[in-house]
Each structure stands twice: as C-alpha cells, then as structure tokens.
Amino acid sequence: MISPLLLSLFANAAIGAPQSANCRCRPSDSCWPSVKEWSSLNKTVHGNLVAVRPVASVCHQPGYNADACKVVTDSWTDSVWRSSQPGAGQWENWEAWPERNQSCYIESPENAACQQGRISLYSAIVQSASDIQHAVQFASTHNLRLAIKNTGHDFLGRSTAPESLQILTHNMKDIKIVDSFVPKGSSKSEGPAITIGAGVQLPEMYEAVAQHNRTVIGGSSHTVGAAGGYVQGGGHSPFGHWKGLASDNALEFEVVTADGKLVTANSYQNTDLFWALRGGGGGTFGVVTSVTLRTFEEVPVVVYNFNITTAGGDPRFWDAFAEWHAALPSINDGGGSGYYFSLPNYPISASVSVSTIFSLLMFPEKTDVAQIDLLYQPLAAKLRQIGGVQVVNESIPFPTMSSTIFTMLIGGQSDSTGGISMLASRLYSKDLLTSQDGPGRLANAFKSIKWNPFAEIIGHVVAGGAVAANADKVDSAVNPAWRKAISHMLFSRSWAANATLAEQTAVIKNMTDVEIPILRAVEGEDQMGAYLNEANAYEPGFQAAFWGANYPRLYMIKQKLDPKGLFISRKGVGSEDWDDAGLCRTSGNHD
Numbered sequence: 001m002i003s004p005l006l007l008s009l010f011a012n013a014a015i016g017a018p019q020s021a022n023c024r025c026r027p028s029d030s031c032w033p034s035v036k037e038w039s040s041l042n043k044t045v046h047g048n049l050v051a052v053r054p055v056a057s058v059c060h061q062p063g064y065n066a067d068a069c070k071v072v073t074d075s076w077t078d079s080v081w082r083s084s085q086p087g088a089g090q091w092e093n094w095e096a097w098p099e100r101n102q103s104c105y106i107e108s109p110e111n112a113a114c115q116q117g118r119i120s121l122y123s124a125i126v127q128s129a130s131d132i133q134h135a136v137q138f139a140s141t142h143n144l145r146l147a148i149k150n151t152g153h154d155f156l157g158r159s160t161a162p163e164s165l166q167i168l169t170h171n172m173k174d175i176k177i178v179d180s181f182v183p184k185g186s187s188k189s190e191g192p193a194i195t196i197g198a199g200v201q202l203p204e205m206y207e208a209v210a211q212h213n214r215t216v217i218g219g220s221s222h223t224v225g226a227a228g229g230y231v232q233g234g235g236h237s238p239f240g241h242w243k244g245l246a247s248d249n250a251l252e253f254e255v256v257t258a259d260g261k262l263v264t265a266n267s268y269q270n271t272d273l274f275w276a277l278r279g280g281g282g283g284t285f286g287v288v289t290s291v292t293l294r295t296f297e298e299v300p301v302v303v304y305n306f307n308i309t310t311a312g313g314d315p316r317f318w319d320a321f322a323e324w325h326a327a328l329p330s331i332n333d334g335g336g337s338g339y340y341f342s343l344p345n346y347p348i349s350a351s352v353s354v355s356t357i358f359s360l361l362m363f364p365e366k367t368d369v370a371q372i373d374l375l376y377q378p379l380a381a382k383l384r385q386i387g388g389v390q391v392v393n394e395s396i397p398f399p400t401m402s403s404t405i406f407t408m409l410i411g412g413q414s415d416s417t418g419g420i421s422m423l424a425s426r427l428y429s430k431d432l433l434t435s436q437d438g439p440g441r442l443a444n445a446f447k448s449i450k451w452n453p454f455a456e457i458i459g460h461v462v463a464g465g466a467v468a469a470n471a472d473k474v475d476s477a478v479n480p481a482w483r484k485a486i487s488h489m490l491f492s493r494s495w496a497a498n499a500t501l502a503e504q505t506a507v508i509k510n511m512t513d514v515e516i517p518i519l520r521a522v523e524g525e526d527q528m529g530a531y532l533n534e535a536n537a538y539e540p541g542f543q544a545a546f547w548g549a550n551y552p553r554l555y556m557i558k559q560k561l562d563p564k565g566l567f568i569s570r571k572g573v574g575s576e577d578w579d580d581a582g583l584c585r586t587s588g589n590h591d
C-alpha cells in the first residue's frame with residue numbers, strides 16, 4: 001500500500017514546485033494552476049469563481065470606463081458597497097501593497113497604472129459550506145495563499161492577501177431562530193438562539209431577532225460581519241456589561257477545517273476548536289460557515305449622554321479627563337456601558353477650538369432617569385471644582401434594546417470607510433481606574449500624545465459586569481485582560497493616498513516605537529494588552545498583547561489543526577512563522 005505521505009509527495013511533484021519549498025505557489029511559478037484547473041474549481045463552486053481586479057481599475061488606463069468609474073467614485077466611502085466587492089476591502093491601505101509599490105487608488109491619476117496590490121487574483125463567491133470545502137481543498141492541493149473576506153473591515157489587514165485565492169462569504173445570509181437550541185452531541189437545551197450564516201452582517205442579525213421580540217449581543221456597525229472576524233476575535237458590545245462578549249454567547253460553530261472537512265465545534269465535540277474560535281481571531285482555525293448565538297428577552301434601555309468641554313488647549317481638560325475615568329468604575333457598576341469620544345483639539349469654528357469628551361452610555365433594564373443621573377452627580381461635582389469645565393447631559397429612554405440600537409447606534413445606511421486607517425489601542429483595567437493615581441497617569445499618557453485638529457480618542461466601556469463575571473463561567477481563548485478591563489481606548493492615524501513607503505513607515509514606526517509604548521506604560525508591559533480586532537497592525541509582541549497567557553495553547557491548537565498553515569492571517573496565531581504577506585514560511589514547521 002502506498003502511504004498517504006508518498007501520495008501527497010507525488011501529488012506535489014506532479015503539480016510542480018514553487019520557487020522555494022517554503023513558499024506559497026505564486027502566479028510566476030510553474031505550480032500555479034492552469035486555466036483548465038481554475039475552470040474545474042469554477043465548476044465545483046457553481047460558476048461563482050471570478051478573476052478579480054481592484055475596484056478602482058475602471059478609473060485607470062488601459063481599462064478606463066467613465067460610467068463604471070463614476071459608480072466606484074460615488075461608492076468609494078460606502079462600507080455596504082465595499083463589503084460586497086471581491087476587489088475591495090474597507091481600508092485603502094490594505095488594498096495596496098506599498099512594499100511592492102503597488103496600489104490602485106481613485107485618488108491617483110487616470111494614466112497611473114492600476115496594480116493588483118493585496119487584492120486577491122481570484123475570488124470564490126461562495127454560497128454554501130460545500131462551496132467553501134471545494135475552495136479550501138483547491139487552495140490546499142495547489143499550495144495557494146488563501147484570503148477569507150467577509151466584509152473586509154479588518155484593521156490589521158487580515159482579509160486581504162497578495163497573490164491569493166479569496167473566499168468571499170458575503171452571500172451566505174441564512175438566518176434561523178429557534179426557541180430551544182440543543183447543541184449537536186448534547187441532549188440539553190441552551191434556550192433561545194439564532195443561527196447565522198457566515199455572511200450575515202450585524203444589522204441583519206439585529207433585525208431578525210427584533211422580529212421575534214428578542215435581542216442578541218453584537219457590535220455597533222452597519223457592515224461588520226456577525227459570524228466572521230467579529231465574534232471569532234471576541235466581539236465587544238455596548239451591552240457587554242449586561243450579557244458578556246459576543247463570543248461568550250456563542251454556542252456552536254460549523255467550520256470547514258484545513259483538511260477540507262465540515263465539522264461542528266461546541267462544548268461537546270471539537271472542544272479545542274470551539275475554545276479557539278471564541279477569541280482566537282478570524283482566518284486562523286478554519287472557515288466558519290455558521291455560528292449559533294444565544295438570544296435574550298427585549299428590555300428597556302436608558303441612554304445617558306454626558307458631555308465635558310473646556311476651552312481648547314486648557315490644561316484643566318486633562319484634569320477633567322482624569323476625573324471622567326475615575327468615575328467610570330462606579331458608573332459601569334451601576335450598569336452603564338457604551339462609548340465616549342474625546343477630541344482634545346476640536347475646532348468648532350475658524351478661530352475657536354475646544355477640548356471635549358462626548359459620552360453615550362446605555363443602561364439596559366433601567367427606566368428611572370433620576371437614578372442614573374445620581375450616578376453622575378459625584379463626577380459633576382468634581383468637574384465643578386476643577387473650574388473652566390462645562391458639563392451638559394441628556395437622558396433618552398427607549399422601550400427596547402432594538403429601538404436603541406437602530407436609533408442611537410446604527411442610524412443611517414452605512415459606515416464611512418474607504419480611507420487609510422492605522423490604529424493604536426490599549427485595554428485598561430478597572431483596578432487602574434480605582435487606584436489613587438491611576439486616572440491621573442492615564443490622563444498624562446494621553447496628554448503626551450500629539451493631537452491634530454479633529455483627532456479623536458474613542459473609549460469603549462464594553463466590559464465589566466457580565467464580561468468580568470464570565471471569567472469563571474466561560475473558558476475561551478479571549479484575552480484574559482478582557483475580564484479585568486473597563487475601557488478599550490484607541491486612536492487612529494492616516495496618511496495621504498500618495499504617501500511614499502518611507503512616509504507611511506514613519507507614521508507606523510512612531511506609533512509602534514513611541515505612542516504604543518506610552519499607552520502600554522500606564523499599566524506596565526504585558527499587564528493588559530490590546531483588543532486584537534482594533535489594534536495596531538504592527539503591534540509589537542502581538543502574541544502576548546492579544547492573548548496573554550492563552551497564546552501557548554492557541555499556538556498548539558493551530559499546529560494540530562493546520563500544520564501546513566493554510567489559514568494564515570496577519571498578526572494571527574502562528575503568523576510569526578510566516579513573512580508579513582503570508583507568502584513564505586520563515587520558521588517553525590518546515591516541510
């Protein structure tokens with residue numbers, strides 16, 4: 001009998017070797033699939049394989065097309081349109097491949113060549129789990145770089161990959177809602193739940209449960225996918241304090257693994273995979289075809305808006321910033337969670353600027369506005385003592401969670417994307433903010449960063465409460481720092497579309513070498529870390545920052561389930577064994 005190992009060696013020999021044994025097969029290699037082979041993949045995915053060009057190619061010679069270019073130009077910042085396009089991500093910088101001087105921007109002149117960048121060469125626009133199995137098997141057989149794109153929102157460049165075959169999950173929109181969900185392999189009901197296909201987006205999920213007078217834990221975005229990178233990366237929610245992280249509420253995943261099999265992962269089978277898929281990060285352990293999440297009864301919500309403003313550049317702003325953070329633990333203990341937006345340098349007219357914090361926290365299961373106002377009174381008193389600080393507030397009661405979500409969180413039609421975005425972020429603990437000097441040290445750190453006009457610090461009060469309590473109830477790969485966290489804080493930087501590689505590198509380098517160390521030093525190296533879905537794309541020591549003590553187990557599971565590294569995502573588990581583009585293995589398990 002010929003051993004499976006020999007068979008696979010023969011298969012590789014017949015296909016032809018890539019340029020280097022440790023690299024993916026690339027278009028210039030003799031192993032690249034022939035037209036006939038691509039066409040056979042096309043048949044297995046029901047004719048839904050497309051050759052892909054960047055969306056802006058129609059705005060450049062030689063393929064310039066005025067009508068098509070107008071559509072692209074009008075849609076450029078529309079996240080809903082971008083999520084459906086095989087030839088687009090959400091952030092221009094991940095469509096480009098600056099290291100190779102490749103981009104295709106609408107901002108560049110018509111006569112500038114449109115280069116492929118990190119946009120996949122082919123896309124399998126999958127409709128079913130079996131389509132996904134065919135695409136995974138094809139990529140595995142031909143040793144191709146695989147990219148999984150759901151909505152393309154990833155800030156770390158995980159859903160685009162150069163010279164790759166893309167699996168686009170966008171069209172997998174099945175939704176099933178049940179009153180009693182029994183995981184496969186169990187006989188015990190987990191209660192009401194929703195099962196969503198890989199391509200379902202947050203508003204689609206919220207609408208579906210609202211029709212059943214129920215709600216579900218999700219994020220705040222028109223376009224982020226509920227089953228993809230969001231939940232697999234942990235999934236924070238403005239209602240996290242109430243019911244936990246999205247991944248805390250995941251009951252079961254259907255997944256196509258690297259060997260092409262479709263498996264079920266839950267508390268009863270494939271438990272390692274189930275553990276890893278809740279917080280281990282998207283694009284790493286398999287292609288999720290569907291996920292089942294708990295649903296909850298509708299409850300009323302009070303939204304409380306509290307704004308703090310000083311004259312622009314008044315140093316007392318940072319005292320107010322410290323007091324706001326010192327007040328967060330008691331407000332969060334009182335049930336408040338949501339967001340705050342701080343603009344240290346906010347021009348409100350040509351000659352006047354202010355420094356401000358605009359906060360919007362939600363209180364589920366609350367109707368008594370006066371009771372919530374009381375929670376903020378000690379803060380208001382402290383701010384009055386500082387002087388020079390203006391405070392206003394407004395309470396907005398909602399009858400249901402879904403009316404809160406659609407009015408306050410995702411009003412309008414789309415998120416504005418299409419630009420260039422590089423984040424720096426940190427998780428901060430409740431212990432820090434309840435300590436004597438913690439809020440002051442946090443304020444000093446943010447004060448020492450350079451704030452250009454309109455620059456925004458976004459604070460996410462999406463932990464505490466159930467997120468903290470789930471430390472003892474949910475065993476998942478989520479960064480243990482989430483259980484101690486009270487605020488996930490971030491800011492972003494950008495550059496012009498025509499910036500040179502050196503200009504881009506300078507911004508990134510200042511973030512990783514100067515700004516992130518400032519944010520990190522507040523609690524000390526490796527104490528807390530960062531949220532992997534909204535972090536710097538070049539995060540130093542990403543393994544400890546994104547997963548803390550869970551990293552070694554995640555790495556082990558990755559080696560077991562995907563020894564050849566078919567699923568590699570930037571700054572994902574196991575990505576340190578590959579080059580930045582995921583094209584060549586640089587260490588680890590060499591064949």
Ligand SMILES: Cc1cc2nc3c(=O)[nH]c(=O)nc-3n(C[C@H](O)[C@H](O)[C@H](O)COP(=O)(O)OP(=O)(O)OC[C@H]3O[C@@H](n4cnc5c(N)ncnc54)[C@H](O)[C@@H]3O)c2cc1C
Nearest residue numbers: 150151152153154158159219220225228229236282283288
């Ligand atoms: C406007 C906006 C709002 C946001 N709001 C929130 C929020 O409220 N809470 C929060 O936690 N995060 C939020 N995020 C961050 C968000 O969670 C990440 O951007 C996440 O990566 C999006 O996942 P996606 O599947 O939609 O995107 P994609 O970029 O398509 O995918 C992200 C990663 O997941 C992988 N992936 C996608 N689908 C699958 C699949 N079916 N199986 C396996 N891997 C898959 C991809 O390969 C990639 O690695 C927000 C982002 C934006 C831009």
Ligand SMILES: *[C@@H]1O[C@H](CO)[C@@H](O)[C@H](O)[C@H]1NC(C)=O
Nearest residue numbers: 038039042047048049050051
């Ligand atoms: C796949 O097949 C469809 C339908 O036959 C065809 O329209 C499409 O061009 C094919 N894709 C590729 C990449 O050849």
Ligand SMILES: *[C@@H]1O[C@H](CO)[C@@H](O)[C@H](O)[C@H]1NC(C)=O
Nearest residue numbers: 100101102103112113115501
């Ligand atoms: C990068 O590409 C642009 C336009 O295609 C060209 O003008 C420039 O010289 C290139 N730079 C390098 C370093 O190759």
Ligand SMILES: *[C@@H]1O[C@H](CO)[C@@H](O)[C@H](O)[C@H]1NC(C)=O
Nearest residue numbers: 209210211212213214298400
């Ligand atoms: C949801 O609640 C509304 C108002 O209370 C009621 O009219 C409707 O029948 C309910 N729908 C379901 C599916 O229970």
Ligand SMILES: *[C@@H]1O[C@H](CO)[C@@H](O)[C@H](O)[C@H]1NC(C)=O
Nearest residue numbers: 373376377380391392393394
């Ligand atoms: C909120 O505004 C109301 C009305 O102006 C005021 O009475 C109340 O004191 C304010 N609450 C706080 C915490 O500032």
Ligand SMILES: *[C@@H]1O[C@H](CO)[C@@H](O)[C@H](O)[C@H]1NC(C)=O
Nearest residue numbers: 305306307358359392393394
């Ligand atoms: C707080 O500031 C935001 C943003 O500027 C504004 O929309 C809101 O109306 C303000 N709230 C109050 C109560 O004035």
Ligand SMILES: *[C@@H]1O[C@H](CO)[C@@H](O)[C@H](O)[C@H]1NC(C)=O
Nearest residue numbers: 448449450451510511514515
């Ligand atoms: C680096 O970041 C710091 C803090 O934001 C800032 O003060 C400094 O100007 C930046 N340096 C460069 C070269 O951009």
Ligand SMILES: *[C@@H]1O[C@H](CO)[C@@H](O)[C@H](O)[C@H]1NC(C)=O
Nearest residue numbers: 107496497498499500501503
């Ligand atoms: C980029 O474009 C701007 C104008 O939009 C121009 O001033 C600048 O010189 C350009 N930079 C480079 C590197 O080409």
